[in-house]
Amino acid sequence: MTILALQKVTLAGLVEERGVILQGLQRLGCLHLIPLKPKPEAEPDRPSGAPVESAYKALRWISDVATKRQQVRDEHSFDFDRVVAEALHNRQRLRDTEDKKSRLQRRIEALMPWGDFQLLPQEYSGGYRFWFYQIPVDQQRQLQALDLPWQMVHRDNRFSYVVVIAKQEPDAALLPVPRTHTGAVSLSELQAELIRTEIELEDLLSDHHALSRWIYLLSRNLARVEDQSALVEADQGVWQQQGLCLIQGWLAERDLPRLQAFADAQGLALVAEEPSFEERPPTLLENPAPLDGGQDLVSFYQTPSYHAWDPSRIVFFSFALFFAMIMADAGYALILSLFLARYWKRMGASEGGRRFRRLTTVVLATSFVYGVLVGSYFGIVPQTASLAGSLKLLDLNDFDSMMRLSIGIGSAHLILANLVVAMRLRPFPHNARPIGWSLAVAGGFTLYLSGVESGASLTRLGLLLLVTGLLLVLLFSSRRPVKDLKSALLRLLDGLGGLTQVTKMFGDILSYLRLFALGLASSSLALTFNDLALQVKQALPGAGLLVAILILLLGHSINLGLGIISGFVHGLRLNFIEFFNWGLSGEGYPFRAFAKKETEL
Known part of the structure; x- marks a missing residue:
């Protein structure tokens, strides 16, 4: 759906110009390089990537201060290696000194009852x-x-x-x-050593704070070092022979004109070809800005195969719905919205932050709407005559209705997964198996509804859909060609093996009942804290009001935290386990563009 089509491109040029070619490709920033020869083994005393890794550790360390110093921007006063070494030395000394202080405090505490003595x-x-x-x-x-x-x-x-x-x-x-x-060390000596350690710790903290003035220059030069390291690694994968060099990589089809213009300007030969089905190109996902948060959710678990499809948009909306059903409270959604508004500007400072901000906005809006529909505001149910009460369309305490809703959502989710697979495998009968599972799930859910509502027409429709779907699974699960009676029997045996997944499908659909169960638990826990606070207030006149407020704050904070964790974990689990098992096959690896990072600062 949004997996960009790639081309495998090969560039040919002169060996002595390969450095210029690689630098140009790095500035172009659209090629995922394919090494054409094995990477040489790193020397034991000079591990690959060590300078970059050390610089990243140093940058994270000096950035971890509450109030940063005025940034130095004069390159002439900056020594990259010295700053990295000082930052890492400061980090290690600070950790060692903090450990020493903790040991001394434990020794002093243990020695206190014995008094100050010398042996x-x-x-x-x-x-x-x-x-x-x-x-x-x-x-x-x-x-x-x-x-x-x-x-x-x-x-x-x-x-x-x-x-x-x-x-x-x-x-x-x-x-x-x-x-x-x-x-053998006396208590007074230990206390004096503790004072000296605390003074040393203050000096180290001051040095840590002072090092923060190099954040800008270290970040900028780190990008240069990383770019240089990437150039060295890219050069190691270039094929060279008889004065010629070959550079190969994967390229988005839309970027082919840019690469062709670069090749013409450099006097290079360029060959582009479609990837074969046996090849495993990287996966380059691209989604429209309002929905690109789903792309991050998908990549959190796995990268789809290049030959598969991108589930980002479906995961985007289904995660929002699942999180809302688990949270099940409009008041909690409003509280989280206040936090979102508080950090709105900060989250917009980076592209990743903006994607997360858009995703969070949709999730909280969905949570608020669902909370209004179930009529829960911090566990308080509004009166029927009120406006909020008139908007309540769902009752969390109506177990039968909520179970039907959860199972219906699970059925629709898995039907959608199979239908997307069927669309990709068309024409019939190549896509008969996912179509069969879609019909079987629809038929099973229809039979479930008919048992609740006692409808003869629904029963007949459900049986028809279920039997038709299972027959399609039985007859088309195997890819064996029918040549004789033996191959026909083997094909039928494969179909029977495919039907054994009925229990898996049944279990996966029932797994969506967690949406109702966790939502009910969240609502019940909020109601319990409200009742407990009210009872304390009534039992303790005066001071009971303060205790009741503390119970409400602590209780709802715990419930909100549990709701966030449950919504995130189970909302993703239903997508990654149940949905992906029926909708995706195979795992890919992400597209990594060979691009400069210095320009991003």
């Missing part, structure tokens, strides 16, 4: 040593039987902190617990 060297103590024990209070009486000098230095409501004096460690059977290792 004497053994030559001054006559060979006697101190042995420390943290003994539970209920076992303290066992010390009375200890035939060694001991002293309790501290006691709290749980433990007694006891020091035993002996030349050798007392036998473990004499005391109820193993000894405590306090270490």
Whole structure:
């Protein structure tokens, strides 16, 4: 549907000009390169891509500050390698220092009950040593039987902190617990070391903040480094022999005139050919701007095969519907809309952010409309006489109706998946199998409705659709040609094997009941928090109002969070598992244009 047609193009030129050719192709930015020779192994001490990876780590680190310094834009004062090294060194030292601070705080906390003391060297103590024990209070009486000098230095409501004096460690059977290792460093020394560590940590944080002045130049030069790395990698895949070089790649058919103009300007030979069915070209998706958010949803799970079809538009709308049914509350949709409005401008700073913004807008609008239809506003159901009550057309507590709605949506979703496949496999009988499944699902749902409404005509129609669909699956699941009785029997056996997927189809349709179940759970939980807050308010006059407000805020926040997670996970799951299993076969890989990144900054 929106998978762009590609051409496999080959450019031929002189070996000594390949650097200029590759730079021009990188500026053109429309070719997915195909290596014509294996990539050389990286040297053990110089792993491929290490400078770029290190620079990205450094950029992420210096960008992770709340308030950034004034950006330096003078290239003459910028040393790329030095800034990367300083940023990575700062990150490692900061992490090590934070770990050291945590260790010191734990040691000080553990040593506090024992007090501030220093252990004497053994030559001054006559060979006697101190042995420390943290003994539970209920076992303290066992010390009375200890035939060694001991002293309790501290006691709290749980433990007694006891020091035993002996030349050798007392036998473990004499005391109820193993000894405590306090270490040889005193409490005052640990506290002084903690102060020094905190000062060092402040200096490192200041350095981290100061490094943020290089974000602009590091980003710009990082693009250059990455472009150069991509050029080196591209050059490694160029075929060279007898003074000639060949460069091959995949190109969108619409960009062929641009590449032809480039080849003519460079004096290159250009050959373009259609991809064969055995080849696996990359997949280049393109959707209109209002619907391109579905493209990101699809790519989140897998990239469709080039020879398949693009489900982005269907996933776009079905995800919005599924999320709305799981959220099932107009009030929650309004709250999320306020967050969307708050970050609207920030999300528009990048193309990916704009796509996500458009998707979120449609999802929240659908959620609000569905919340109005089910009459739920933070779990509050409006009065029938009110305007909001008159707009309520669905009742979440009407289990039979909501189950029919969920199963109907699931049936329609899977019928649509099979019909799209049937359109791509036409003419008949090549597409008989997906048509058969579509008819079988429609027939099964019709029979389900006839059982609810007791309609004889619906029953006959459902049986007709179901039997016709299953016969098509039985007769056309196999691709074996019928030559004799044996091949006919084998074809029939393949058809019987195809019919075993009836249970899978049945289970997949029932899986859509989660839309009703999760929506009902969200509504019930909101209602429960409302009732609990009301009961607390009535039971505790005065202070009960504050407690009730806290219950409402905390409860609805939890419910909203659960709704977002459930809507996202299950809304995508029904598309990726149930829908894709019946509508898509094979997985592809994305189109990666060989293009400059410096110009994007």
